[in-house]
Amino acid sequence: MFGALKTSLASWGEAHGFTILCIQSPDAERFVVVPCSSDVPLASQRARPWRGTSESALRAHLAATGLSEREIDEGISVSREWATTITGSGSVLWPLQDSD
Secondary structure: OOOOOOOOHHHHHHHHOEEEEEEEOOOOEEEEEEEOOOOOOHHHOOOOOEEEEOHHHHHHHHHHOOOOHHHHHHHHHHHHHOOEEOOOOHHHOOOOOOOO
């Protein structure tokens, strides 16, 4: 097999206990933290569910949970590879107050 294997969103999530979803719209790019399993108690989740926010706010949130800079970079990169694109206004889903 040639080349590096791409990390899937699911495999990254399983390794970390949560997934970072990237949602791109004409207004902004936002990230959402979602637990991989509803069976995991909230108190023991490494990163709690989190509403859509900017990359800088996400980085601060993930750093506070103890993720390394490498893990944060990888998580955001994988999230962008598997991003969901929304046509129309993203402000319907969340306010754009914390834009970068």
